[in-house]
Amino acid sequence: MAKSKYEYVKQFERDYFLIPNTWLVIRIDGRGFHQFSDRHQFEKPNDRRALDLMNKCAEAVMIEIHDIILAYGQSDEFSFILKKECNLYGRREAKIISTIVSLFTSNYVFHWKKYFPDKELHYPPSFDGRAVQYPSDNNLRDYLSWRQADCHINNLYNTCFWALVHSGKTEAEAENTLRGTSSSDKNELLYSSFNINYNDLPEMYRKGSILIKQEVDFKALNQNEVEVIRKKNVVMITNVDIIRNKFWEEHPELKLSL
Ligand code: DGT
Ligand code: MG
Ligand code: MG
Numbered sequence: 001m002a003k004s005k006y007e008y009v010k011q012f013e014r015d016y017f018l019i020p021n022t023w024l025v026i027r028i029d030g031r032g033f034h035q036f037s038d039r040h041q042f043e044k045p046n047d048r049r050a051l052d053l054m055n056k057c058a059e060a061v062m063i064e065i066h067d068i069i070l071a072y073g074q075s076d077e078f079s080f081i082l083k084k085e086c087n088l089y090g091r092r093e094a095k096i097i098s099t100i101v102s103l104f105t106s107n108y109v110f111h112w113k114k115y116f117p118d119k120e121l122h123y124p125p126s127f128d129g130r131a132v133q134y135p136s137d138n139n140l141r142d143y144l145s146w147r148q149a150d151c152h153i154n155n156l157y158n159t160c161f162w163a164l165v166h167s168g169k170t171e172a173e174a175e176n177t178l179r180g181t182s183s184s185d186k187n188e189l190l191y192s193s194f195n196i197n198y199n200d201l202p203e204m205y206r207k208g209s210i211l212i213k214q215e216v217d218f219k220a221l222n223q224n225e226v227e228v229i230r231k232k233n234v235v236m237i238t239n240v241d242i243i244r245n246k247f248w249e250e251h252p253e254l255k256l257s258l
């Protein structure tokens with residue numbers, strides 16, 4: 001096809017290519033979810049349905065983007081791990097991030113009614129996204145450990161904070177009570193004042209959600225209407241510890257050195 005005289009403007013486009021042979025982490029995070037969770041009256045500190053909806057969106061992203069081997073989510077964020085050898089969009093950063101963010105966001109709106117049949121979606125949510133490259137397996141594990149430790153620290157704090165507020169303290173008083181407290185002080189406070197054993201709270205709240213793909217057999221009919229066994233990837237959700245070795249030992253298919 002003949003080129004128009006305007007074609008030259010293409011030369012102004014710039015692509016950033018993520019370096020080869022590194023783990024790619026795409027982390028998306030809800031924009032202004034402090035306000036979004038208030039406006040939609042999410043339960044505090046954890047809204048089970050909101051977290052389930054986040055997981056649903058992440059699952060949809062994983063099914064669509066084959067190079068994602070694992071996703072980790074907590075609060076209003078999700079990290080998607082793409083395998084080192086991934087050549088998605090020739091590793092163009094903007095294409096990869098924008099596709100994942102947009103798939104995630106459209107799924108959030110698309111599935112909202114299923115998770116919140118009683119709540120209207122008051123305004124369109126949005127998410128930001130970034131890419132981080134990790135050269136070693138150890139760096140990638142430390143990244144995921146960092147996010148899971150963050151989940152734990154925030155959840156322990158928020159559990160104490162809302163227990164204090166629900167017991168009649170103002171938010172400022174609750175903040176003062178918690179200032180400078182250690183992790184064991186917080187566990188103790190929950191136990192002695194509220195009879196809550198922190199370790200009995202749902203693992204999803206304490207550890208976040210890990211999504212991995214697993215190959216399963218399923219029955220299908222071939223062209224001759226004969227039943228055959230085919231394989232497909234399904235997304236499994238778990239809420240286990242990913243800081244210690246156990247999870248990685250149990251999933252050699254993720255091909256991370258220990
Ligand atoms: P950003 O990310 O800079 O645009 O700002 P935010 O407001 O999204 O803040 P961020 O991402 O640091 O923190 C997440 C907020 O989302 C935090 O205010 C708590 C809220 N949030 C997340 N999950 C839940 C939930 O399950 N229940 C409630 N009540 N709030 C939640
Ligand atoms: Mg933020
Ligand atoms: Mg946010």
Ligand code: MG
Nearest residue numbers: 029075076077
């Ligand atoms: Mg966040």
Ligand code: MG
Nearest residue numbers: 089095098099
């Ligand atoms: Mg196009």
